[in-house]
Amino acid sequence: MTHVINRQGRKVLIHEMALRDGMHAKREQISTEQMIKVATALDDAGVPLIQVTHGAGLGGQSLQHGFSPHSNEEYWDAVVPKMKQATISALLIPGLGTMKDLQSAYDHGVRSVHVATHCTEADTSPQHIAYARKLGMDTTGFLMMAHLNDPKSLAEQGKLMESYGALTVYVVDSAGYMLPGDVTARIKALRDVLKPETEIGFHGHHNLGMGIANSLAAIDQGATRIDASVGGLGAGAGNTPTEVFVAVCDRMGISTGCDLFKLMDTTQDIIFPMMDHIVRVDRSSLTLGFAGVYSTFLLHAERLGKKYGIPSRDILVELGKKKMIGGQEDMIEDTALTLAKERGLIPGGNSDKVTPLRAA
Numbered sequence: 001m002t003h004v005i006n007r008q009g010r011k012v013l014i015h016e017m018a019l020r021d022g023m024h025a026k027r028e029q030i031s032t033e034q035m036i037k038v039a040t041a042l043d044d045a046g047v048p049l050i051q052v053t054h055g056a057g058l059g060g061q062s063l064q065h066g067f068s069p070h071s072n073e074e075y076w077d078a079v080v081p082k083m084k085q086a087t088i089s090a091l092l093i094p095g096l097g098t099m100k101d102l103q104s105a106y107d108h109g110v111r112s113v114h115v116a117t118h119c120t121e122a123d124t125s126p127q128h129i130a131y132a133r134k135l136g137m138d139t140t141g142f143l144m145m146a147h148l149n150d151p152k153s154l155a156e157q158g159k160l161m162e163s164y165g166a167l168t169v170y171v172v173d174s175a176g177y178m179l180p181g182d183v184t185a186r187i188k189a190l191r192d193v194l195k196p197e198t199e200i201g202f203h204g205h206h207n208l209g210m211g212i213a214n215s216l217a218a219i220d221q222g223a224t225r226i227d228a229s230v231g232g233l234g235a236g237a238g239n240t241p242t243e244v245f246v247a248v249c250d251r252m253g254i255s256t257g258c259d260l261f262k263l264m265d266t267t268q269d270i271i272f273p274m275m276d277h278i279v280r281v282d283r284s285s286l287t288l289g290f291a292g293v294y295s296t297f298l299l300h301a302e303r304l305g306k307k308y309g310i311p312s313r314d315i316l317v318e319l320g321k322k323k324m325i326g327g328q329e330d331m332i333e334d335t336a337l338t339l340a341k342e343r344g345l346i347p348g349g350n351s352d353k354v355t356p357l358r359a360a
C-alpha cells in the first residue's frame with residue numbers, strides 16, 4: 001500500500017543564503033549595492049531570514065578564504081536599515097569568528113546566527129552558542145558535512161549543541177552528497193533525541209540535483225527551517241533554489257509566507273545577471289556531490305586545476321577520498337601538485353611558479 005504523506009498546513013521558515021553561501025560562487029565579490037538590491041527584493045518577497053556575511057562567515061577575510069570588497073559591518077550597515085520585515089543573520093565558525101565579531105554583528109543589527117562546526121566537532125561551539133544566546137540572538141547549531149557522521153552520532157552532536165543553548169540544530173549537506181534517505185535518517189535521529197521545542201533545520205546543496213527532494217525529506221521528519229538560495233546562488237551547484245522550493249511548497253500546501261512571483265523576478269532580473277558563471281550541476285559540481293566534497297572547494301579546484309594542468313574533477317575525486325573538510329583548503333593545492341608530479345606535468349619541488357611540462 002502506498003503511504004501518502006500529508007504536508008498540507010505545515011509551516012516552514014525559509015532562511016535565504018544567496019548573500020552568504022552565494023559569496024563563494026562570486027569569489028566573495030558582491031558589492032554593497034548588490035547586497036541592498038538582492039536583500040530588499042527578498043524582504044519585499046516576504047523572506048523572513050536573510051544571511052549576509054563573507055562566505056566563510058565572521059572572521060572569514062583571509063588569504064585562504066578570500067577577501068570581499070567590504071567588511072561584514074559595511075554590508076550590515078547597508079542592508080539592515082532597509083529591511084521592512086526580514087531579520088538579518090550571520091554565520092560563525094568558531095576559530096574563524098570570535099565572540100568580539102559576534103558582538104559586532106549584534107551591534108550592527110544582526111539578530112540570528114548559524115554557529116557552524118564540522119559534524120563531529122560540536123564541542124568547539126559552547127562559548128559562541130552561549131554568547132549568541134546571551135545577546136538574545138536566534139541561535140542555531142549548524143553541523144557541516146553531515147554525511148560524514150552516522151545518524152546516531154550526528155544526533156549526539158546535535159544534543160551537545162542543544163545543551164549549549166542552540167534553539168535550532170541543522171543538518172548541513174555541505175557536499176550535496178546526501179540522498180533523501182540519508183536526510184530522513186539524520187533528521188529522524190535528531191528529532192528522537194532533541195527536546196520537542198528545539199527546532200531542526202536542513203541546509204542543502206544541489207550538486208546531485210537533490211536540494212528540493214532532500215528539503216522535503218527533512219520537513220517530513222519534522223524540520224521546520226530550510227536554508228535556500230534565490231536562483232541557487234551558492235557554493236558548488238548552489239543551494240536549494242528558493243523560488244523552486246517555494247513553488248513546490250505552494251503546490252503541496254506548505255506555508256512559507258513568501259511570494260513566488262516576486263522570487264521568480266528576483267532570480268531572473270537580479271541574480272542571474274549577477275552570476276560570473278552559471279551556477280548549476282556541471283562536471284565539477286556534480287563531482288562534488290558524487291565524491292562527497294565540500295562545495296566551497298569547487299572554484300579553488302578549478303583554479304588550481306588550470307594552474308597545474310589537472311582536470312578539476314580529478315582533484316575533487318582525490319579530495320573526496322581523503323575526506324577533506326572546510327578549513328583544509330591548503331590541501332587542494334597540495335593534492336593538485338601531487339597529481340601533477342605523478343603525471344609528469346611538473347618536475348619535483350613545491351614551487352608556486354612551476355611551468356607545466358605538458359599543456360593543460
Ligand SMILES: C[C@H](O)CC(=O)C(=O)O
Binds near residue numbers: 055296326
Ligand atoms: C562555510 C560554509 O560555506 C558553510 C556552509 O554553508 C556549508 O557547509 O554548506
Ligand SMILES: [Mn+2]
Binds near residue numbers: 203235
Ligand atoms: Mn552551504
